[in-house]
Amino acid sequence: MARKNAQDGQGPSVSAEEALEFHAMGRPGKLEIVPTKPMATQRDLSLAYSPGVAVPVKAIAEDPSRAFDYTTRGNMVAVISNGTAILGLGNLGALASKPVMEGKSVLFKRFADVDSIDLEVDTEDADEFINCVKFLGPSFGGINLEDIKAPECFIIEQRLRELMDIPVFHDDQHGTAIIAAAGLINALAITGRDMKTTRLVCNGAGAAGIACIELVKSMGFAPENVTLCDTKGVVYQSRTEGMNQWKSAHAVKTEARTLAEAMDGADVVFGLSARGAFTNAMIQSMAKNPIIFAMANPDPEITPEEVAEIRTDAIMATGRSDYPNQVNNVLGFPYIFRGALDVRATTINDAMKVAAAQALAELARKDVPDDVAAAYQGNRPKFGPQYIIPVPFDPRLISAIPIAVAKAAMETGVARKPILDLDRYAQELSARRDPIASTLQRIYDRVRRQPKRIVFAEGEEEQVMRAAVAYVNQRLGTAILLGRDDIIKENARHAGIDLDKPGLEIINARLSRKNAIYADFLYERMQRKGFLFRDCQRLINNDRNHFAACMVALGDADGIVTGVTRNYSTALDDVRRVIDAKPGHRVIGVSIVLARGRTVLVADTAVHDMPNADQIADIAEEAANFARRMGYEPRVAMLAYSTFGHPQGERSERVQEAVRILDKRRVDFEYDGEMAADVALNPRVMAQYPFCRLTGPANVLIMPAFHSASISTKMLQELGGSTVIGPLLVGLNKPVQIVPLNAKDSDIVNMAAIAAYSAGA
Ligand SMILES: NC(=O)C1=CN([C@@H]2O[C@H](COP(=O)(O)OP(=O)(O)OC[C@H]3O[C@@H](n4cnc5c(N)ncnc54)[C@H](OP(=O)(O)O)[C@@H]3O)[C@@H](O)[C@H]2O)C=CC1
Ligand SMILES: CC(=O)C(=O)O
Ligand SMILES: [Mg+2]
Structure with missing residues (x-):
């Protein structure tokens, strides 16, 4: 969907403040260098450095x-x-x-x-x-x-x-040309045009502009049909001002002197110049079904909204991610180099560029399978004016483009190390994908289509305010900050956070008109558990978790995120006074662990201290369901310190019993155990147990007890460099997420998005 362009040149989904905060948070900048070999002992040192090196x-x-x-x-x-x-x-x-x-x-x-x-x-x-x-x-x-x-x-x-x-590759030239060419191939097909007779104007005669017109001419555009413009207007033959040899090579014989004159009647216009270079009148004067690629960054030559106001027959693309049809070289350079590196290419030649453009164009014409649809904000795109090019999050890009590039390199003799088994290469490429980012992206995209009201219970905290602002800026819905109005505003002012934006509300529990209703509701639930009405009233007035939970329980909000100032179990106890488990479900904690490019879910990381066999089986079922909701087909390993009966012990027996319970329940997912973690995760070790029913390494790990779950995930995070999201609360009747104490704003907004996602349609 087209979005309004922000005044300050930033996209509507991020503010200038957020962009600075993002770059400054933690270790400044966006990169660090991580060693790939151990460097722990004298031997490591001897191998890595002198004398071994x-x-x-x-x-x-x-x-x-x-x-x-x-x-x-x-x-x-x-x-x-x-x-x-x-x-x-x-x-x-x-x-x-x-x-x-x-x-x-x-x-x-x-x-x-x-x-x-x-x-x-x-x-x-x-x-x-x-x-x-x-x-x-x-x-x-x-x-x-x-x-x-x-x-x-x-x-x-x-x-x-x-x-x-x-390979030496100037991305702004060839990357841009490849992506623009891919989009153009498809736009021409949709509008039924022939390259040989199509008239194209390119505004911008720099790196990107010149490379784009060279490529389209090599694809079949007639040189006389391609007009180049720059700050001085049309690049015509005999022009002298502001010229150079690269512009001269594309100078045409024409009466047109201005961009406006060149665009009159043109079929296609490429903008590779600067913000706002196209006027309404120029767009108005173009041919029927015009193709408009306004590719200047960060702001295009004209916005899709502006075009939509004056023409309904245009195919429109920009360089930005917040509009449909993002023609941006990010779709090219990572994959082109991937293919080139994998065959140790000496160069990136024209054949490799054309192969990449064709592979991209073809991908957009293919049906979008289920597991890819999520990358398209859940709207399964169909090849057409609003979808001429894949989105950068399309998980098929990593296999489709490098293969095409590698093949072209091999065919043209520039591959120093040809790939013999291309099927296997395709599998290796898919395995390089970072799955968690796609998962979060999918969650964000779904929420964006169905925005939700989320209560940020600890609204006076700086990182919570930042998260609420990010939630709103990312168009995920309404963020409600709970807290004292004056304190929130003062804290925000102090931290330089602008809370004055639509979709951000502040609610002071003490002054809320809903207090009496919430206190009655809580009293109804707690009167036989030792609570007087006065106790309930105090909790609603003074405790934001209780107030927030009542808001969600009674439909005044869709979900809660809390936990920054209170430890996990206390926050969970607060919420559980108000919100029950879903009927027939068990409340558990699931952590998403991303380690070395693979994602595993670990449960129960939050609720059950020492579960019995029945409870372990329930946890496995909840976690498997959750895995499916996140888009994974679960392979559940029931973990213990032993593997299939060896060594024996009471703790492993509980896990064995849980497996038998799952057998009886005839659940519809893969599971097995008991097994040790290395058996679950390492196919070579699993192969020693040929009877094991898992068809591959486990992606859901059920821990025998809370302590092992908590210790292992925290160790992975601190020592293994893994990313751990959660524990996410699963199985509650209403979406509640509790973040770890002192969580960062980015963690809080992720959890808010997950709460919103769980709130569903
Ligand atoms: N979407 C994408 O993937 C990409 C987009 N781009 C965008 O393309 C634009 C150009 O980048 P690049 O080629 O690297 O830069 P260069 O500096 O190499 O070239 C800029 C060109 O644009 C022309 N120009 C600048 N302003 C105007 C204007 N108002 N009207 C007409 N022509 C103008 C200049 O004219 P003159 O020669 O007279 O100075 C020059 O020819 C940038 O906005 C960039 O963001 C670039 C690469 C990738
Ligand atoms: C996308 C890009 O490389 C540019 O705008 O320069
Ligand atoms: Mg660039």
């Missing part, structure tokens, strides 16, 4: 290709800029470009598991820049040049391609 040194000196076996080179790309054309913001210098370059590095990792480091080179002189980069070749498997302005970028890339034996 001398052995790979000599091996590489003898045969340079061994560097791919013994160093990071084969999976490492440098993102290099001098900051002369940062997005569409212009020449702001090398240092200012660093957030963008770090961002590109992170996207390499996130989308294609390519390790990447940003390098900002502080010179505008092309020779100096080339001289600096050319010596860096041995460190990297590829060089991604970024945000270097034209025309220097053409000289720089050309020279470095000649000088280096690894």
Whole structure:
């Protein structure tokens, strides 16, 4: 859906304040370097460093290709800029470009598991820049040049391609051209146009503009049908002002002198220039069913809303993620380098670029399967004007694009290490996907379609206010901050948080008109549990968890997030006075653990201290259901310290009994046990038990007791570098999430989104 463009150049889903806070939180910036080998003992040191390191040194000196076996080179790309054309913001210098370059590095990792480091080179002189980069070749498997302005970028890339034996790829040129070409192929098909007769205008004759028109001409556009414009207007033959050899190569014979004149009657317009460059009149003057790619970042040449006001027949794309049809090079560079690195390509040639464009265009035409639909905000997209290109979160990209690129590299003889088994390669590629990010993305997208009212019970806390603001800014629904009005406002002012926005409410429990109703409700539930009316009234007036839980129980809000100031079990006790388990369900805690690119759910991490066999079986059922709701097909391992009866012990017997109970219940998911954690998670160890009923490594781990659940997840988080989300409360009749004490704002907003998600349709 089209969204309103924000005044300040930020997208509507994030404020300037949030963007700064995001970059500053924790360790400043977006990257860190993590060793891949242990460095714990004298032996490790001897192997990793002197004397052991001398052995790979000599091996590489003898045969340079061994560097791919013994160093990071084969999976490492440098993102290099001098900051002369940062997005569409212009020449702001090398240092200012660093957030963008770090961002590109992170996207390499996130989308294609390519390790990447940003390098900002502080010179505008092309020779100096080339001289600096050319010596860096041995460190990297590829060089991604970024945000270097034209025309220097053409000289720089050309020279470095000649000088280096690894792929050198200026993303703003070729990445953009590839994605724009993919979108264009599909837009032409939808509007029934033939490339040979289609008239295209490209506004912006820089890195991106020139590369785009070169690619569309190589695909079949007639040169006389392609008009290039820049700040001086049309690039026509014999023009002298503001020209260079790259523009001259595309100068056309025409009477048109201005962009407005060029766009009159045009079929397609590419905007690779700057914010607001297209006027309503220009768009109005285009041909029927115009194709408008306004790709300037962060703000397009014209917004989809503006176009929608004047034309209903346009196919519209922008470079932004908050509109349909995001034509952005993020769809290309991670996957193109993935494919190139995997065959150790010496270069990224035209065949590889065209293969990537075609693979992208084809992907958008394919039916979207169930497990992918979630990446599309739950609206299963259908090939058409609102969907000409996949979204960056489409999980099929990681297998579809690198394969196409790798194949093209092999066919054109630039692959130093051809891939023999492409099916296996496809599986390896899918395994590189970071599953948790997709899970959270799916949750956020679903909530965005069905926004919910969430009570942030500890509304006076700074990180809770920030989370509430983020919740609203991300269009997840209404955020209610519980607390004293004056204190919330004072704390917000002090912390520089702007709470004045639609969708953010403050409720002071003590002054609420609902107090009497909530106190009656609580008294009704607690009168036979030793509570006087006065006690209930006090809890409603003074305790925000009780008040918040009543709001949700009585339909005044959809979910709660709490826990920042109170320990978990106390917060849970507060809430349980008001909210019961779902009929027929057991309340449990499930933690989502992301470790080394795989996701496992661990239960019960919050509620049952020492469950009996029946309770363990219930926990397994709840956790398996939860796994399905999160989009995983559960393979449940019932964990113990023993495996299938050895060694014997009372604690393992309870787990064995739980397995027998599940057998009797004839549950519809895979489970087995009792087994130790390594059997559950490591296929080689599991293979020693050929009768084990799990068809693969477990993705749901049922712990024999709370202490083992809690200890293992916390150890994974602290020592194993795993990301742990939760424990999430599962099985309550209303959505409640309790965050750990002192949780960060990002954790709180994730939990709020999960509460909203559980609130369902
Ligand atoms: N969606 C995406 O994936 C991508 C989008 N882009 C966007 O494309 C734009 C250009 O980037 P890039 O090519 O790297 O930058 P360059 O600096 O290399 O080129 C900029 C070009 O735009 C022209 N230009 C600037 N402002 C205007 C204007 N108001 N009207 C007409 N022409 C104008 C300049 O004209 P002149 O030559 O006269 O100075 C120049 O030709 C940026 O906004 C960037 O964000 C870039 C890469 C990827
Ligand atoms: C997306 C991108 O690379 C740019 O706007 O420069
Ligand atoms: Mg760029």
